[in-house]
Amino acid sequence: MTGVQKTGQAPEETGRTPGTSSATPAKSVESAKQGARRSYTLIAGCVLAGLIVLLAAVSFVWLPYAPDDTSGTRLAAPGAGHLLGTDKLGRDLFTQLMTGSRIAVEAGLGSVLTAALIGVSLGVLSAFALGWLDDTLAAFLDILIAFPTLLLAMLIVAARSATLGSAVLAIGLAQSAVVARLVRILVKRVLAQDYITAARTSGTSWPRVVAGHVLPNIWPTLVVNLALQFGLAVLAEASLSYLGLGAPPPNASWGRMLQEAQATFTTAPAGALAPGVLLVLLVIGVNLIADGLRDTLDPTARRRRA
Amino acid sequence: MTLLDIRDLTIRTADGRVLVDRLSLTVSPGERLGLIGESGSGKSLTTLAVLGLLPEGMTATGSVELAGTQIVEASEKQLNGVRGRDAAIVFQEPLTALDPLMRVGRQLAEPLRRRRGLRGTELKRAVTQALEQVRLPEPGRIARAFPHQISGGQRQRAALALALACEPKLLIADEPTTALDVSVQAEMLDLVDTLVREREMAVLFVSHDLAVVARITDRAVVMKDGRAVERGDVREIVRHPRQEYTKALVGSARRLESALDVRSAR
Amino acid sequence: MTRYLLRRLAFLVVSLVLASVVLFLLLRMLPGDPANALTSVGASPEQIAAARHSIGSDKPLPEQFTHWIGQLASGDLGTSFVSSLPVGPEVLARLNVTVPLTLAAFVLAVVIAVPAGFAAAYKRHTWYGALLSGISQLGIAVPVFWLGMILIAVFALNAGWLPAGGFPPDGWAQPAEAVRSLILPVVTIALVMSASLIRYVRSATLDVLDSDYLRTARALGSSFSGAMWRHGLRNASVPVISVLGMELASTLLGAVVVESVYALPGLGSFLATGISQHDYPVIQGVLFVSTLAVLVIGFAADLVQRIIDPRLRDRLSGGAR
Secondary structure, three states: OOOOOOOOOOHHHOOOOOOOOOOOHHHHHHHHHHHHHHHHHHHHHHHHHHHHHHHHHHHHHOOOOOOOOOOOOOOOOOOOOOOOOEOOOOOEHHHHHHHHHHHHHHHHHHHHHHHHHHHHHHHHHHHHOOHHHHHHHHHHHHHHHHOOHHHHHHHHHHHOOOOHHHHHHHHHHHHHHHHHHHHHHHHHHHHOOHHHHHHHHOOOOHHHHHHHHHHHHHHHHHHHHHHHHHHHHHHHHHHHHHOOOOOOOOOOOHHHHHHHHHHHOOOOHHHHHHHHHHHHHHHHHHHHHHHHHHHHHOHHHHOOOO | OOOEEEEEEEEEOOOOOEEEEEEEEEEOOOOEEEEEOOOOOOHHHHHHHHOOOOOOOOEEEEEEEEOOEEOOOOOHHHHHHHEOOOEEEEOOOHHHHOOOOOOHHHHHHHHHHHHHOOOHHHHHHHHHHHHHHOOOOOHHHHHHOOHHHOOHHHHHHHHHHHHHOOOOOEEEEEOOOOOOOHHHHHHHHHHHHHHHHHHOOEEEEEEOOHHHHHHHOOEEEEEEOOEEEEEEEHHHHHHOOOOHHHHHHHHHOOOHHHHHHHHHHO | OHHHHHHHHHHHHHHHHHHHHHHHHHHHHOOOOHHHHHOOOOOOHHHHHHHHHHHOOOOOHHHHHHHHHHHHHOOOOOEOOOOOOEHHHHHHHHHHHHHHHHHHHHHHHHHHHHHHHHHHHHOOOOHHHHHHHHHHHHHHHOOHHHHHHHHHHHHHHHOOOOOOOOOOOOHHHOHHHHHHHHHHHHHHHHHHHHHHHHHHHHHHHHHHHOOHHHHHHHHOOOOHHHHHHHHHHHHHHHHHHHHHHHHHHHHHHHOHHHHHHOOOOOHHHHHHHHHHOOOHHHHHHHHHHHHHHHHHHHHHHHHHHHHHOHHHHHOOOOOOO
16 A cells, blocks of 8 residues: 555456346436546546646756756745745756656656556466466466565665666566456456357467457456556655655656655745645546546446446 | 326436336236336336336436325335335346345345344244245245355246235336246246236236236336337237337237237136 | 365465565575675675675575575574564564554544445435545545655644654553554555545445345335445445455555655564665565465455355355455
C-alpha cells in the first residue's frame, strides 16, 4: 500500500455473475446514457493528463530559467520574477516543475512499456504452457505481486545506481508481474472459447491464433490496466525520488522536490504544494482515461459504473 | 373484485425515456393471464412494478392495485407487507435467484419464519413440506445443499417453493423455464400448472414463448415496445393473430403445434 | 477441510522455501560488494578480503545458503554485516512499531471504507454518493508521503497538537508518547488505503444491489436492510476479503515511505538502511519475515473466504488457485 497500490486492477473486472447480463431494456438504456457520460470522463482525463504532457513537451524547447540557475533569492515567495517563487537554493520553482513533469511522464511511459513487454510475454507463455509450468509461474507471480512495487524497486535501485533508468526498470519489472497475471487470466479465458478450438482443429498455427484471436480479444482490458499502471508508476517514481532513490540532481523529480521542500513547508508552502498538486492531477487524469477507456472499449464493464 | 388491476401504468427511466406506456390489464382471483413479448418489450418491468421492485432510478405512474393496495404510491413498509403475501415471483435464472452462500433450507425458512411465525422443529417440518410440494426428491438433502450443489431444474423448483412459501394470491412467473434444459421445461410447466390449480392461485405468466404461455394460461396480453398491442383468448391469438408482430411471435413459437395438442387434449 | 488445510499448509511451506532461495540468489546476483560497506574508500585488497572473510561472503554460494537456511531453521536470522548485531532481535524491536502502525491503520481504513463504499454504491444517484466516489478517485492519486507532509504541516507544525515525527527512544515504555507519535502515521496510511478500499467495497456492494437473490428476498417481503444483512453482507465480503488480505500484507511491507516521512524506527526503515548498505543478513532477514507474513495473511484470507463461500470449498484443487 502506502501510495503504491499494487494490483491496479479495477475491482469492476472481477466476479461478474452470469445471468444478470440478460439485457432488459432498462439496462441497455441506462448503459447507453452512461456511455455518453463516460466519454466526458475520457475527455476530462485527457485534458488533465494532456496539460502535464504539454508542460513536459514545452520544457524541451523553452524554460523560464535554466534548471541549474541559482541566481534567484532563496525561498522567494511567488511573484513577478518567479511565477511560483524559488527553492532553498534559489532555483525557479516553475522551471523545476516543468522539468519534473518531463521526468514523471518519462517514468510513467518507460515503466508501462517495460511492464507491457515483459508482462504480456510472460502471461501468454504461462497461459500456453503445460500444467505444472503454468501452475509454478502462477504461484510465483502471486507471491511476487504480494510484495509492494516499491520494495522490489528499492532492491533493484539499490543494486544499480539511483538513476531515472534504474527507477523505470525497477518499477516496470515489479509491475510486469501484475500485467503477466492479468494477461494469463485473459488469455486462458479466450483459449477456452469454442472458436479457438475450431481454429485449432482447422489447422491454424498457435502464433496465428495468438495474433488473430487472442490479442484482439484481450487488448481492451489490457490497455485499461496499462493506463492504471501508468498512474501507479508515476506515484512509485515519486516515492523512490522522495526516498532519494530516483533521478539524481540536478534533475528535478517532483518526489525529490517535495522531499527538499518538506523542511520549509510552513515558511515556503508553494514548493511543498505545487509538485504534489501536479502529481495528483497527472495521476487522476490517467485514471480517468483508464475509466473512460474501459467504458468505451469494454461493453461488459460499462453497466457496472456510475 | 379483481386481484390485480393495472391501469395506465407508465414506467420511465431517470432521463425520461418511456419503457412501459399506458399499460392496462387485470387479473381476477384464480385467473391465469399470459404476458407475451420479445425481450425488451417491457413485460419484466411490468412484473417488477407489480411488487414495487423497479430498479433504482425508474419511476412508475398510473395505477397498480394489488389486492386492494395501491402499489405505485405505497411506502416501503406497506410494500413489505404485500410482497410474498399477495403476490410472489419466480425469476428466470434460478442460479442467481438463490443466494449462493446460503443453504436452500435456510433461504426457504426465512419467509416461513417471518410470515407464519414458525420456529424450531415446526419450521423445519414446514421447509421439508415446502420442498416436497414442488416434487423435489430427498427434501432433507436439498434443504442442506447450497444452490450450486443441485441441478438447474431442482434450483428452479426450490425457487418455486420459495415463491409459494407464503401462499400468495398471485404467482408471477417471469420466464421460469427459459433457463432450463428443454427436457426439464415441460415438467416445470406441469408442476406450475398443478400447484396453481391445487391452490386456486392466480397466475401472471410472462414469456417470449407463445407456446409456453398457451400451455398455462387462458388469456394473454401481447406487448411490444412497452405497449399492449393485442389481447384476448390465447388460442384465439395463436389462431388468428391480428398484428404482424404477433404473427411473427406465433411463427417463431417452436413447439407451438405440440403445445396446442397438449392443451386440447386436456 | 482437513485435506485443504494440509494442502494449503504444504503450499505455504514450499512457497516460503522457494521464496528464500529466490531471495538469496537475487541478492547475490546483484552487483555491489557488501565488503565495500565495511571498509573505507581507500581500503587495500587485503583489508577487503579480510572483511569478506569476516562476513563469510568469500565462501561458495551453496555453503553460504546452507549456512543461512541452517540458521533460519534454528530461529536465527543471522548477524548484520555492518553493525555485527543479530538481526532477529532488531527485527522484533522494529515490529513493535510496524505491527501496531499497520494494524491500527488497517482497522481505521476498514472502518472508513466499508460504510463509505456502501454509501457510494447505495446512494450512487445522489450528490454525496458521487462525492464519495470522487473523493476515493482523488485519494488513490495522492502520494502517501505528500499526504503525510500535509498532515504534519497542519496538525504538528501549525496546530502543534501532535509530534511531527519520531518515536520515543524507550518505545512502549512511554505508552502515551508512543501512541501520540503513531496517530498521524496511522491516519496517513489509513486515508490512502481507504481510498482504494472504497472502490472495492463500492463495486462489491453494486454487485449485491444488482443481484437477483437480493431481489428474490425483497420480493418475498424482506425489508431492504434485512435482506442486506442476511444476504448482502456475506456475498459482498467474499471479494473484499481477498483485497483486504493483499492490502494488509502490502501495508506491513510498504510502510517504508510513511516510516521515512515520520522518522519512525520500523521494519521498513530498517530494510531501507539494509538495502543502502548492502547488508545482506538484514535484507534477507526482513524480507524473510515479511514473506512469512504475506503468506500467512494470504492463507488466512483464503481460509475466511472458504468458510464463507461454499463454492470455494467444493472446488477440487486445494492449492493456491
